[in-house]
Amino acid sequence: MSVAEKSRRRLRELRPSTVLATLALLAVSAIVLLPIAVIVLTAFKPVAEVNAYPPSLLPDAWTLDNLRQITADLPFARLIANSFAFAGGVTAFALVFDSLAAYALARIDFTGRRVLLVVIIATLMIPFQATLIPLYQLVSDLGWVNTYAALIAPRAADAFGIFFLRQFFLGLPRDLDAAARIDGASEFRVFRSIVLPNAVPALLTLGLFTFVNNWNDLLWPLVFTTKAEMGTITSGLTLLTGPSGIVPHGVMMAGSLIAILPLVVAFLFVQRRFIENIATTGLK
Amino acid sequence: MSAEQSTTRRYRPPAPLGGRRRDGAGSRNAKALAFLAPALVVIGLFVIWPMLSALRLSFTDASGFGREEWIGLENYRTVFTDPDVFDAVANTVWYTVLFTPTAVIAALALALLLNSPHLPFRSFFRTALFVPFVVSFAVAAFAWSYLIDPRVGLLNYWLRGLGVQMGDVLQDPDLAMPAVAFVAVWKLFGFYFVIFLAGLQDIPTSLYEAARMDGAGPWSRLRHVTLPMLSNTMAFVLVFAMIAALQAFDQIYVMTGGGPYGNTQTVVMEIYESGFRKLDIGFASALSYVLLIATLLLSLVQFVFFGRKEKDLS
Numbered sequence: 001m002s003v004a005e006k007s008r009r010r011l012r013e014l015r016p017s018t019v020l021a022t023l024a025l026l027a028v029s030a031i032v033l034l035p036i037a038v039i040v041l042t043a044f045k046p047v048a049e050v051n052a053y054p055p056s057l058l059p060d061a062w063t064l065d066n067l068r069q070i071t072a073d074l075p076f077a078r079l080i081a082n083s084f085a086f087a088g089g090v091t092a093f094a095l096v097f098d099s100l101a102a103y104a105l106a107r108i109d110f111t112g113r114r115v116l117l118v119v120i121i122a123t124l125m126i127p128f129q130a131t132l133i134p135l136y137q138l139v140s141d142l143g144w145v146n147t148y149a150a151l152i153a154p155r156a157a158d159a160f161g162i163f164f165l166r167q168f169f170l171g172l173p174r175d176l177d178a179a180a181r182i183d184g185a186s187e188f189r190v191f192r193s194i195v196l197p198n199a200v201p202a203l204l205t206l207g208l209f210t211f212v213n214n215w216n217d218l219l220w221p222l223v224f225t226t227k228a229e230m231g232t233i234t235s236g237l238t239l240l241t242g243p244s245g246i247v248p249h250g251v252m253m254a255g256s257l258i259a260i261l262p263l264v265v266a267f268l269f270v271q272r273r274f275i276e277n278i279a280t281t282g283l284k
Numbered sequence: 285m286s287a288e289q290s291t292t293r294r295y296r297p298p299a300p301l302g303g304r305r306r307d308g309a310g311s312r313n314a315k316a317l318a319f320l321a322p323a324l325v326v327i328g329l330f331v332i333w334p335m336l337s338a339l340r341l342s343f344t345d346a347s348g349f350g351r352e353e354w355i356g357l358e359n360y361r362t363v364f365t366d367p368d369v370f371d372a373v374a375n376t377v378w379y380t381v382l383f384t385p386t387a388v389i390a391a392l393a394l395a396l397l398l399n400s401p402h403l404p405f406r407s408f409f410r411t412a413l414f415v416p417f418v419v420s421f422a423v424a425a426f427a428w429s430y431l432i433d434p435r436v437g438l439l440n441y442w443l444r445g446l447g448v449q450m451g452d453v454l455q456d457p458d459l460a461m462p463a464v465a466f467v468a469v470w471k472l473f474g475f476y477f478v479i480f481l482a483g484l485q486d487i488p489t490s491l492y493e494a495a496r497m498d499g500a501g502p503w504s505r506l507r508h509v510t511l512p513m514l515s516n517t518m519a520f521v522l523v524f525a526m527i528a529a530l531q532a533f534d535q536i537y538v539m540t541g542g543g544p545y546g547n548t549q550t551v552v553m554e555i556y557e558s559g560f561r562k563l564d565i566g567f568a569s570a571l572s573y574v575l576l577i578a579t580l581l582l583s584l585v586q587f588v589f590f591g592r593k594e595k596d597l598s
Contacts, residue, residue, distance in 0.1 A: 021397045022404060028394065029412040032470065035427035036415065038438065042430065055438045101323035110316035111309060123331050125583040127531050129552050130572040133559045134337035135330060137348075154330035157323035187315050216420030218534040219552075223560065234420050238538055241426070249430045256423040263418045271411050275478050 039260065042253035043067065050250040066254035073251065075229050076258065079236040082148075084262075086221065086232055087214040089152040091207050098161035099203065103191045105162065106169035107177070117166075124159040129219070136223055150224040151232075155214065161206050168202040169195060201273070208274055212263060233259045335576075342569035352566070359570035369571065371546060372554040375461065379550060380529035382465035387473045387525055392518075394473075395480035396510070410481070414474040421471060421534030428467050429454065429539050457547045460540050464548055467535045472528060476521045483517030484510070523586040527579055551575055 037057065042050060043066050045059040070076065104110065105117055135154060144150035176198075177190045185193075196203070214220070221235040228239060237255045267274065342359055346352035363369050398409055416424065431439040434452040443450055453459045487510065495505045511518075533552040536542065542549035542557070549557075551571065559568030 018402045025397055025409045029409055032416060033412055035431060038431060039427050051436055053436060055436045055441050057438060097322040097326060100319045104316040104319035108312055108316040110313045123327060125580055126335060127575055127579050129531060129555055130576040131331060131334035131338055133565055133568055134334035134341060138334060157326035162323060212418050218422050234422050238422055241538060252426050256426050259423050260419050267418045275414055
């Protein structure tokens with residue numbers, strides 16, 4: 001089919017309903033992306049323009065003052081490093097511990113498997129806010145307040161990840177591990193060299209999901225850290241708002257930009273796969 | 285134990301194919317335990333133990349200092365009679381009512397629009413609509429607060445141009461809650477949208493062809509094919525959204541701090557304040573348990589609903 005023919009065909013397919021749908025989606029996308037555009041553009045606006053009336057979306061002059069100011073107001077490099085340590089630590093531990101547990105639940109026929117599965121599904125429904133106070137007391141008794149251990153250890157395994165991976169492992173064909181077993185492979189070997197390599201999409205999805213949720217969590221670092229330099233970028237930014245700290249909008253947007261940049265960039269790289277995996281690997 | 289078993293036992297049942305039952309139950313249990321141990325330690329210590337501990341605390345006057353006294357159901361009596369708690373529950377319900385249908389209907393409508401194969405820029409739209417999901421509630425709250433700032437807010441200014449006077453939304457007792465609920469819709473609808481999109485793609489096209497042959501128009505196909513086939517996905521998304529609404533905290537903490545006049549004080553805000561600011565730990569634990577039971581009930585509804593649906597299908 002020639003190019004001209006193709007585009008003619010396309011045009012014929014452009015029914016009024018398609019045009020309307022496209023316009024509606026463009027309008028919705030504009031509204032949805034507006035706050036992100038505002039964060040990026042305001043971060044580079046001079047103070048005078050940020051507070052000018054009437055307000056405008058685009059800066060007339062571009063400046064790095066806001067970014068300079070925010071790095072002076074907060075120990076920014078430290079907060080970003082803490083966010084990586086917290087979200088990355090939780091993700092690494094959770095992927096290992098969850099996949100080990102999920103393997104046992106999916107592939108080993110042990111006594112009490114059904115009961116354990118029910119218990120895990122039940123804990124899935126506990127809102128973490130409900131256990132926050134005794135959890136804080138426990139963490140404080142362990143002497144962990146203001147440490148990475150407090151942020152990471154309680155989330156080093158979680159019921160959702162175990163359940164999610166178990167469902168995925170159940171769907172993997174058993175022929176391969178049967179062959180390996182006949183060759184005398186140990187249970188751990190089957191797990192490591194056969195099941196895990198085949199579960200990469202599920203692990204990737206769960207990993208990204210865990211990383212994003214922890215990076216963005218506010219209440220958790222707010223509760224387990226009291227020193228500013230042990231907070232995360234998400235909790236650190238909130239120190240600037242509220243009655244104690246009135247910070248100019250431009251500076252807040254500069255901070256927000258730094259906070260969302262790693263995730264948005266990472267997401268844009270993997271978005272296709274991430275969205276498809278969320279949709280298809282059983283997060284539904 | 286496994287070695288002992290395999291030597292003392294004379295008879296072993298023939299191993300089924302696949303080799304899974306080749307070794308004894310004891311050996312399998314030991315292996316399973318090795319795989320499960322790390323996760324069980326974490327969940328036992330940091331989820332189950334605190335949960336039982338919260339239950340115990342909810343019957344005491346614990347305050348973080350000194351000995352705690354057993355005070356029976358006193359905290360629960362406070363939970364069910366205190367006007368502040370009543371307001372927080374009413375606010376949470378109001379928030380849930382504002383958030384859930386808006387987010388779910390927006391997600392469904394957009395998924396239906398994007399499911400059309402003729403649509404141009406599909407992957408751009410899909411990405412654009414999902415981006416807010418990776419932005420934290422805190423940052424979303426900063427950005428929207430700025431956009432609706434009564435003096436320099438861009439959105440406020442544009443709407444004024446259209447003749448809509450919003451005023452100081454976050455200080456307005458009637459508008460503050462819709463505003464914080466809207467931020468949650470913005471942040472979360474993209475996730476529900478992706479789930480709906482996957483659900484739509486699972487519907488066999490043969491059903492639509494059959495409906496078309498029977499002369500069903502687009503509206504009728506939506507009502508009699510799409511929506512019934514999506515009911516499982518719908519149930520999942522609804523319960524997910526309601527649970528998210530019951531636990532609302534982050535953007536409210538940033539945008540209004542519970543105000544104006546406590547009008548956006550939700551249950552989790554109340555738990556945080558009574559537990560970590562006023563150190564009324566017994567009371568906060570009792571309130572946590574009420575939240576826990578509400579969440580469990582919602583999940584139970586989901587299970588019952590799913591069970592019924594699955595039975596219908598088989």
